[in-house]
Amino acid sequence: MANDKEKSKSEGEPTESKVDTSRPREPSFYEAQKGWKSWAFTLDHKRLGVMYLLSTMIFFFIAGMSAILFRTELLTPQGDFLPWLNQQLAGMMGQPISIEEAAAQSGTTYNKLFTVHGAVMVFLVIIPSVPGALGNFLLPLMLGAKDVAFPRLNLASFWIYSLGAIFFLYTLFMGGLDTGWTFYTPYSTNTGTAVISATAGAFILGFSSILTGINFMVTIHKMRAPGMTWYRMPLFVWAIYATAVIQVLATPVLAITLLLLMVERTLGIGIFDPAMGGDPVLFQHFFWFYSHPAVYIMILPGFGIESELIAVHSRKHIFGYKAIALSSVAIAIISFVVWGHHMFVSGQSELAGIVFSFLTFAVAVPTAIKVFSWVATLYKGSIAFNTPMLYGLMFLFTFTIGGLTGVFLGTLSVDVHLHDTYFVVAHFHYVMMGGTIIAFIGGIHHWWPKMFGKMYHEGSAKIGALLVFVGFNTTFFNQFVMGGQGMPRRYYTYVPQFQEQHVLSTIGAYILAVGLLWTATYLLYSLRKSNDAPVADNPWGGASLEWQTQSPPIEHNFHDTPRVTTGPYNFPQIDRTGEVDGH
Amino acid sequence: MILSMFMGPPTEAAQEVAKNTETVATVEPPWETLHSWAPLPEASTFAPGTETLYMFIVWLSTFFFVVVMGAMFWFMYRHRRRGDDDKTSSITHNGKIEFLWSAIPAVLLLVVFVWGELDFIKQSVLPPDAIDIRITGRQWSWTVEYPDYPGVSFTSSTETPEVVMMVPKGRPVRLTMTSTDVIHSFFVPVFRVKRDVVPGRYTNLWFEATQVGEYNMYCTEYCGEQHSKMTGVVKVLEPELFEAALLEAGKLERGDGEEDKVYGARIYKRRGCDACHSTDGLAKTGPTWKGLWGRTETMKDGSTVTIDGAAGENYISESILDPNAKIVSGFGGAQMPSFRGQLSDEQIKALIAYMKTL
Amino acid sequence: MSSHDAKAMRPGAIDPPMPLAHHFDTPGQQAGSAKFGMWVFLATEILMFSGLFLAYFVVRMLYPEMVLSSHELLDKTMGGVNTVVLLTSSFTMAMAVRAAQLGDQKGVVRNIILTILFAFVFMGVKYVEYTGKFAHGIFPGKYFDYVAAGEYAREHGHVLAGKPHIFFGLYFVMTGLHGVHVLAGIGVLTWVLLRARKGEFGPRYYAPVENVGLYWHIVDLVWIFLFPLLYLVR
Ligand code: HEA
Ligand code: HEA
Numbered sequence A: 001m002a003n004d005k006e007k008s009k010s011e012g013e014p015t016e017s018k019v020d021t022s023r024p025r026e027p028s029f030y031e032a033q034k035g036w037k038s039w040a041f042t043l044d045h046k047r048l049g050v051m052y053l054l055s056t057m058i059f060f061f062i063a064g065m066s067a068i069l070f071r072t073e074l075l076t077p078q079g080d081f082l083p084w085l086n087q088q089l090a091g092m093m094g095q096p097i098s099i100e101e102a103a104a105q106s107g108t109t110y111n112k113l114f115t116v117h118g119a120v121m122v123f124l125v126i127i128p129s130v131p132g133a134l135g136n137f138l139l140p141l142m143l144g145a146k147d148v149a150f151p152r153l154n155l156a157s158f159w160i161y162s163l164g165a166i167f168f169l170y171t172l173f174m175g176g177l178d179t180g181w182t183f184y185t186p187y188s189t190n191t192g193t194a195v196i197s198a199t200a201g202a203f204i205l206g207f208s209s210i211l212t213g214i215n216f217m218v219t220i221h222k223m224r225a226p227g228m229t230w231y232r233m234p235l236f237v238w239a240i241y242a243t244a245v246i247q248v249l250a251t252p253v254l255a256i257t258l259l260l261l262m263v264e265r266t267l268g269i270g271i272f273d274p275a276m277g278g279d280p281v282l283f284q285h286f287f288w289f290y291s292h293p294a295v296y297i298m299i300l301p302g303f304g305i306e307s308e309l310i311a312v313h314s315r316k317h318i319f320g321y322k323a324i325a326l327s328s329v330a331i332a333i334i335s336f337v338v339w340g341h342h343m344f345v346s347g348q349s350e351l352a353g354i355v356f357s358f359l360t361f362a363v364a365v366p367t368a369i370k371v372f373s374w375v376a377t378l379y380k381g382s383i384a385f386n387t388p389m390l391y392g393l394m395f396l397f398t399f400t401i402g403g404l405t406g407v408f409l410g411t412l413s414v415d416v417h418l419h420d421t422y423f424v425v426a427h428f429h430y431v432m433m434g435g436t437i438i439a440f441i442g443g444i445h446h447w448w449p450k451m452f453g454k455m456y457h458e459g460s461a462k463i464g465a466l467l468v469f470v471g472f473n474t475t476f477f478n479q480f481v482m483g484g485q486g487m488p489r490r491y492y493t494y495v496p497q498f499q500e501q502h503v504l505s506t507i508g509a510y511i512l513a514v515g516l517l518w519t520a521t522y523l524l525y526s527l528r529k530s531n532d533a534p535v536a537d538n539p540w541g542g543a544s545l546e547w548q549t550q551s552p553p554i555e556h557n558f559h560d561t562p563r564v565t566t567g568p569y570n571f572p573q574i575d576r577t578g579e580v581d582g583h
Numbered sequence B: 001m002i003l004s005m006f007m008g009p010p011t012e013a014a015q016e017v018a019k020n021t022e023t024v025a026t027v028e029p030p031w032e033t034l035h036s037w038a039p040l041p042e043a044s045t046f047a048p049g050t051e052t053l054y055m056f057i058v059w060l061s062t063f064f065f066v067v068v069m070g071a072m073f074w075f076m077y078r079h080r081r082r083g084d085d086d087k088t089s090s091i092t093h094n095g096k097i098e099f100l101w102s103a104i105p106a107v108l109l110l111v112v113f114v115w116g117e118l119d120f121i122k123q124s125v126l127p128p129d130a131i132d133i134r135i136t137g138r139q140w141s142w143t144v145e146y147p148d149y150p151g152v153s154f155t156s157s158t159e160t161p162e163v164v165m166m167v168p169k170g171r172p173v174r175l176t177m178t179s180t181d182v183i184h185s186f187f188v189p190v191f192r193v194k195r196d197v198v199p200g201r202y203t204n205l206w207f208e209a210t211q212v213g214e215y216n217m218y219c220t221e222y223c224g225e226q227h228s229k230m231t232g233v234v235k236v237l238e239p240e241l242f243e244a245a246l247l248e249a250g251k252l253e254r255g256d257g258e259e260d261k262v263y264g265a266r267i268y269k270r271r272g273c274d275a276c277h278s279t280d281g282l283a284k285t286g287p288t289w290k291g292l293w294g295r296t297e298t299m300k301d302g303s304t305v306t307i308d309g310a311a312g313e314n315y316i317s318e319s320i321l322d323p324n325a326k327i328v329s330g331f332g333g334a335q336m337p338s339f340r341g342q343l344s345d346e347q348i349k350a351l352i353a354y355m356k357t358l
Numbered sequence C: 001m002s003s004h005d006a007k008a009m010r011p012g013a014i015d016p017p018m019p020l021a022h023h024f025d026t027p028g029q030q031a032g033s034a035k036f037g038m039w040v041f042l043a044t045e046i047l048m049f050s051g052l053f054l055a056y057f058v059v060r061m062l063y064p065e066m067v068l069s070s071h072e073l074l075d076k077t078m079g080g081v082n083t084v085v086l087l088t089s090s091f092t093m094a095m096a097v098r099a100a101q102l103g104d105q106k107g108v109v110r111n112i113i114l115t116i117l118f119a120f121v122f123m124g125v126k127y128v129e130y131t132g133k134f135a136h137g138i139f140p141g142k143y144f145d146y147v148a149a150g151e152y153a154r155e156h157g158h159v160l161a162g163k164p165h166i167f168f169g170l171y172f173v174m175t176g177l178h179g180v181h182v183l184a185g186i187g188v189l190t191w192v193l194l195r196a197r198k199g200e201f202g203p204r205y206y207a208p209v210e211n212v213g214l215y216w217h218i219v220d221l222v223w224i225f226l227f228p229l230l231y232l233v234r
């Protein structure tokens, strides 16, 4: 264990940049080895991080594009775009069909599209993205370690993830899946689509997730540099730690749930199928026991990024460090006992509903603490409006809306009305897209120079951020209104009353797509060879360890194992002359 | 039930309604008259309560949102970076304020919780004296039956939403619901009620309508291909008119001088055959009815049936009353529910007449 | 490094040094990481099985009579034998770890071989049990043959109540998943055996033996729960 004794009473001297400029630059980890094998069999957490970044972004693109397709369908109340598309596709495959035939298939096409969208977004994008990409890259750097505790396991995790992803893609092309990402029985045991390969994919992905979680937990416990006490860890590390705990505790339950579902479908053992004497609602309990904690697997890393963005770009000590760190842990614990709030109208007992509603509100309080602390961090800071910070501020805006609307859903009588309407759709996009993904994009910009040693074009980035912000809110805000008026979710066709709102939403989605494609473009463009403008090792003036080494880092991260004497938010700009405010 | 005992011969009012309900299938759909951003009507005794709480949370959220965003934007302006050597404050925490911003939301949330819980309990306790309605969900139609009015039943259609449920204003209604296949969910937005309809068990729901009118009803649990078409219209009537109108509309009786095939076409829609059988040649869940008459079907067990003459009529009526007796190859067995006791011989005859025209 | 005690080492004992991976600073850190990681992994295993136990309890709550009557068809003797076999193998596994700590290379090899043998015995008994069940139409879920199984039950003086296909569905899933773990155990035991024969383990480095041992104890522990729940219902 790192020595807790070394923890000094005051937080010590502010960190000056420790990068030793007198030393000649060493080759970065990219240059240390070459060739495809140096990637495919790498044990370097940084390379794995880059590989995760690339693959999750590819899946983000696939899932996003399927959203664009079904949003286009929702431009009109009756189904007409997908039938047209199906007809064109069939024509291209050399089996022309009439528009009526195409129309008869298109309800299922819509259902497959939103299932692919939801399942890929959840299992292949949002759960692995931040831990896999940024967690892998940054965790050892932030702790002052040479690598994660089990580099081989880390590599295995990545390839297991890829295997699971292949199963998913196979599902996509072999008939698709139409159960929704929730796999509710008995529909999922009856439908003719590829449920087995999809659940097998999710099962495998679960293993990857568990292994990553174990690896990170051990790394945080055992690999901290001398002097890196628990309370000197950056909040991103705390967030990843809480995430890892949930991953390790909840994912096995998902694994067993999916296993039971597969067995149910192949052998018909009958525990979920009412026709065979089973209980269909039991599946929902199993599923949400995992999937509610999973929503915090999705958001906690986003919280972690947010803490870094806000502190570094306002150059101020984060407000309420311990409260933020420990509230992550509190959220991790409480999140295991609120799953029933997805089932208020499912026919579970009233008492269960009341208990789950109460606990749901309990989990909102630690989240509130975080939001207030971030805002308080801005107070008397020195706020720079560069792109990472724009995303950080955007996160505060959108996530707060998402969180507050969670309160509507946690309220029993109100959820009876709102359950399974677009209100829920809007809620979870505000927390997942507006929370995690926005924070993730901010994080990518923040650590881009760290990861690649290049800087993107700031002006383009600002335009991108604006498009994302406008597009996102246009897409999803009026979905709250629509849901409140009773527009059910997972509807291929709808009553004409809602058309104006759906059109608005689709326009928003197009703007959002343009914004994201724009973002991907300038980021990739910045990587080109000719962009050799030297990037400072520490462009934002960050004080945590990952900034105290070369950018991109050398193969073993640090020249010498760093000795930590101070916390991660002791910026040199902090005015310590008065020292009264502090305590 | 009680009301039906007092039922006399059709009153003038009832005849008046009867004229209106003729148009049941072609009534102007309620969604054409509503507007996108218009507030949702509150048409049950629960609706005002839910709406008040909803608005309370809206204002509570707005308050917190404005406070948080106000502070954020103010700090963004006030403490924007002016130069690279700006000094920043050394504040790291403040116990008092941290306690306050944990405790105040906690208390407010507790208020919201208790309020929502009380309303929820009100919705869970079924009233003893109410009109009973039985609801059966299946892919993808609703069947609504009135145990107190034997023979009265509605089945929704996936083609054009139409009236599938009639309830009187000002009287509690108690629904007992179940499903024959997968989970569905019964939802009427204007009443603010919703409950899952689960196969293998019965779930309950009650409400009391307070406004006469026609309102949308949806299936809100994803149930497959035509989930979005599993909709219908709930009609709320003045209590005096209710019974007569219900009997008139629900009986699905042959109109005066209505031809067999026209009557059959109506049954096809009103009994939900259209959810699985098309009339245009496309196979849906079940075989198409186009050209059914005269066709030779191969069964799962290899035998063949030629649907013609008296044998054909027998086969069809067997298929309706006991669908699993012979299963057409290429289709799943046990998909089609039996309509024994729900369709009279006369109605089957009408259906056959209709099939012959296709 | 509790048992690194030179006096306890027998003559001829070996003590190879611990290979230290580049990213660790000390052997203690490395061994500690491995052990901590293993414990967390075992926690996930327990949680996975607890999902199945939960399903079992739900079924038992829904159909108490059915579970009671169905379990009579399971062979308590064979289950009991397997319990003893697994417990013994846990003991030999513990002995293997101890031998590694003492640098007794022969002891490590011998005890691991014994453990693997017991594992095979366990799987053999399971094989006999499974085929015996299949012979009487007792298959999981929808393949359950009510006629043959009912017949079989009557021969043994029992009456099958309710929906035994659910009970046996769960029985096969639970014991099957456990069996998969035993097979995986045989795999990792063989791997450790090969390394032990090369003389890789000693008082300073025995983490792999210890971790495989922990895994094996968990597999044993799961069976300790499975046995009474499935075979000895009351
Ligand atoms: C990133 C993921 C994420 C996060 C963080 C959350 C956060 C929360 N969620 Fe959400 N949720 C989802 C993802 C997420 N959710 C998904 C994916 C679904 C749908 C799944 C599906 O059906 O497909 C869902 C569905 C869902 C439901 C079920 C709805 C239904 O189907 O009927 C409920 C009900 O209670 C709920 C509640 C909450 C609450 C109370 C929070 C809280 O944690 C929020 C706390 C935050 C705040 C409250 C804001 C900040 C606080 C303040 C500014 C302080 C002041 C506030 C007050 C005093 C009110 N969520
Ligand atoms: C991470 C989670 C996530 C994210 C980000 C999104 C993003 C989006 N979602 Fe999704 N959504 C879900 C998770 C998510 N969704 C889930 C779980 C469901 C429920 C499914 C179910 O019911 O089973 C759902 C359902 C859902 C519905 C309801 C469907 C229905 O009920 O009928 C709708 C409708 O509008 C929708 C729309 C969108 C849109 C327009 C986006 C847009 O934001 C998408 C924009 C993205 C792109 C256009 C891709 C472009 C990306 C790149 C080019 C790469 C960029 C690279 C860098 C920036 C580096 N989603």
Ligand code: CUA
Pocket (backbone or CB within 6 Å): B137, B138, B139, B140, B183, B184, B185, B219, B220, B221, B222, B223, B224, B227, B228, B230
């Ligand atoms: Cu029935 Cu959706």
Ligand SMILES: [Cu+2]
Pocket (backbone or CB within 6 Å): A291, A292, A295, A338, A339, A341, A342
């Ligand atoms: Cu939840």
